[in-house]
Amino acid sequence: MTQATTTPMTLSDEFLHRIRDAHKRRKLTFWERIYLPAIAQGLWVTSVHFWRNLFLHIAHRVGLFRDIPASVTIQYPEEQRQMSPRLRTRHRLMQRDDGTPRCVGCMLCETVCPAKCIYITPGEHPDPNVEKYAKSFDLDLGKCVYCGYCVEVCPEDAIRMDTQRHDIAAFSRDGMWLDIIELLHPGSKTVTEPPRKFVKLELEDFRKLKHDRNAAQGKPVA
Amino acid sequence: MLTDLLIKLALAGLVLFAVLNFAGIQTWVERKQSAIMQDRIGANRASFALPWVWATPINFVLRKLGGLGLLHPLADVIKLLTKEDFTPQTGNRFLHTLAPWISVFFALIVFAAIPFGDHVELFGHTIDLQVAKLDSGLLYILALASIGIYGVILAGMASGTNLSVIGGLRAASQMLAYEIALGVSLIGVVLWYGSLDLQAIVRAQGAYLWGWLPAWGIVIQPIGCIIFVAAALAETKRIPFDLPEGEPEIIGYFVEYSGMKFGLFFLTDFVETTLVAALTTVLFFGGWQIPWLPANAFAPNVMALLGVLAFTFKVSFFLWFFMAIRWTLPRFRYDQLMGLGWKGLFPISLVNIGLTGLLRVLVR
Numbered sequence: 001m002t003q004a005t006t007t008p009m010t011l012s013d014e015f016l017h018r019i020r021d022a023h024k025r026r027k028l029t030f031w032e033r034i035y036l037p038a039i040a041q042g043l044w045v046t047s048v049h050f051w052r053n054l055f056l057h058i059a060h061r062v063g064l065f066r067d068i069p070a071s072v073t074i075q076y077p078e079e080q081r082q083m084s085p086r087l088r089t090r091h092r093l094m095q096r097d098d099g100t101p102r103c104v105g106c107m108l109c110e111t112v113c114p115a116k117c118i119y120i121t122p123g124e125h126p127d128p129n130v131e132k133y134a135k136s137f138d139l140d141l142g143k144c145v146y147c148g149y150c151v152e153v154c155p156e157d158a159i160r161m162d163t164q165r166h167d168i169a170a171f172s173r174d175g176m177w178l179d180i181i182e183l184l185h186p187g188s189k190t191v192t193e194p195p196r197k198f199v200k201l202e203l204e205d206f207r208k209l210k211h212d213r214n215a216a217q218g219k220p221v222a
Numbered sequence: 223m224l225t226d227l228l229i230k231l232a233l234a235g236l237v238l239f240a241v242l243n244f245a246g247i248q249t250w251v252e253r254k255q256s257a258i259m260q261d262r263i264g265a266n267r268a269s270f271a272l273p274w275v276w277a278t279p280i281n282f283v284l285r286k287l288g289g290l291g292l293l294h295p296l297a298d299v300i301k302l303l304t305k306e307d308f309t310p311q312t313g314n315r316f317l318h319t320l321a322p323w324i325s326v327f328f329a330l331i332v333f334a335a336i337p338f339g340d341h342v343e344l345f346g347h348t349i350d351l352q353v354a355k356l357d358s359g360l361l362y363i364l365a366l367a368s369i370g371i372y373g374v375i376l377a378g379m380a381s382g383t384n385l386s387v388i389g390g391l392r393a394a395s396q397m398l399a400y401e402i403a404l405g406v407s408l409i410g411v412v413l414w415y416g417s418l419d420l421q422a423i424v425r426a427q428g429a430y431l432w433g434w435l436p437a438w439g440i441v442i443q444p445i446g447c448i449i450f451v452a453a454a455l456a457e458t459k460r461i462p463f464d465l466p467e468g469e470p471e472i473i474g475y476f477v478e479y480s481g482m483k484f485g486l487f488f489l490t491d492f493v494e495t496t497l498v499a500a501l502t503t504v505l506f507f508g509g510w511q512i513p514w515l516p517a518n519a520f521a522p523n524v525m526a527l528l529g530v531l532a533f534t535f536k537v538s539f540f541l542w543f544f545m546a547i548r549w550t551l552p553r554f555r556y557d558q559l560m561g562l563g564w565k566g567l568f569p570i571s572l573v574n575i576g577l578t579g580l581l582r583v584l585v586r
Contacts, residue, residue: 036448039547039550039551042550042551043546043547043550045550046259046546046549046550047546049258049259049260049261050255050258050259050546053258053259053261054258057258070261071257071258071261071262071263072261072262073261073262073263075263
């Protein structure tokens with residue numbers, strides 16, 4: 001009997017007691033029951049935010065206190081939040097120096113893809129060390145689950161998910177389709193253009209594509 | 223005779239213009255104030271531009287207004303006016319159309335009795351700045367404000383939907399509970415100032431206690447003021463008393479309303495908030511009185527104008543205050559709401575009458 005009373009209370013027992021106590025409704029005090037102090041507290045909190053932010057908004061208009069933000073809003077299409085570089089965003093295909101895809105058409109990504117959203121048509125590459133290249137490489141974002149297996153499985157580091165593009169929108173399911181041109185040059189297709197599927201390109205077409213884009217952007221043409 | 227009529231018409235037009243503008247601007251205030259309170263920016267996208275070259279300065283102003291979100295009310299009105307006007311098959315089309323009009327009509331007509339300034343002298347006419355000079359203005363206001371609830375009940379009943387009926391009935395019982403506390407809390411004011419005429423009540427509030435403290439209703443009737451504001455906020459059917467609307471559970475008495483008929487209910491909400499702000503000002507915060515300003519500081523007409531400005535300022539402050547309450551407090555549960563009305567506010571307001579009577583006898 002004395003043994004039981006002198007046994008120190010274990011941590012789990014103590015938590016159990018605390019939980020039981022918490023479940024008992026505490027009797028409210030007079031000031032708590034008439035609500036008014038709590039209402040005043042709440043109004044104080046919101047009013048402090050209101051006047052502080054109002055002052056800052058006006059101050060920003062005349063160019064003062066620009067470094068103190070008046071709101072947490074990010075004006076989305078104009079401003080974009082900086083994402084972690086590790087975040088899996090929309091895919092892109094890596095290029096060799098001459099603009100041809102780094103992909104060797106080994107089909108590993110198409111095979112590992114759990115959503116079966118990758119479609120590759122391999123072609124013969126003239127260089128015997130490369131053996132093959134992707135004539136067409138299509139990715140259906142409508143099916144993609146963003147698991148990143150294709151990136152992990154690629155032996156050539158030919159596909160990456162680091163474009164920082166996550167605003168994927170389209171007018172139809174077909175509009176979510178990325179062909180090899182869009183994958184090699186992200187952002188080249190606008191949302192209003194009709195979708196292109198299974199575009200097959202020769203090595204020369206890839207080189208010309210890069211040449212044209214560089215010329216259009218005013219970059220030095222190799 | 224004709225001049226008097228014209229003067230009254232002009233006054234009525236002025237009050238209607240002011241009230242509707244107050245109500246309209248509140249949609250903007252609601253958006254912006256809630257946003258700023260919650261560290262957001264709020265409405266800033268609605269904008270349009272005129273296509274002509276000569277309109278460049280106009281477009282500049284429009285862009286600024288759009289950035290402030292002031293063109294949103296305009297977009298709202300265009301949206302509401304162009305929406306389909308829908309009546310459910312189970313509903314009664316006539317009553318369904320009548321309900322919002324009753325609601326908004328009785329909310330607007332109440333403003334006739336509210337004195338928004340002293341009198342001005344123009345071309346030999348003495349114009350009282352009050353549309354209808356009623357000796358029993360307070361009774362008129364209470365009576366008409368409670369008729370407005372018929373619009374809500376009718377809307378609930380005429381829609382022929384269960385949820386809207388629940389909303390209408392909730393509104394009815396809520397009004398019953400809070401209208402009584404509202405009326406009883408005002409008896410203290412009437413006892414003290416000895417009049418039902420709102421202009422007389424405002425004039426009496428120009429006096430000073432001990433020579434320096436304005437004899438405003440809030441000083442003399444602090445308990446009555448708190449009860450009045452609580453009950454009157456319940457009358458406006460906004461959070462924390464928005465049980466008749468109850469957006470997460472029943473959409474409320476206006477579930478089956480669309481387009482401008484819904485817009486009228488929306489307008490009624492804001493007009494009633496303005497009404498409550500005006501009533502609080504008149505009854506408890508000195509109406510158009512400016513404290514510590516001698517009555518002969520300026521010419522009488524200038525004083526009257528300053529009074530109107532003071533009244534507008536006070537009403538604007540209370541609109542801000544009520545908006546702050548609406549965006550701060552959570553909603554009551556229905557039984558808590560009824561408990562607060564019947565077991566809290568009503569008995570306290572009865573005690574307040576007793577105390578006021580006692581004080582009145584002692585002071586006199």
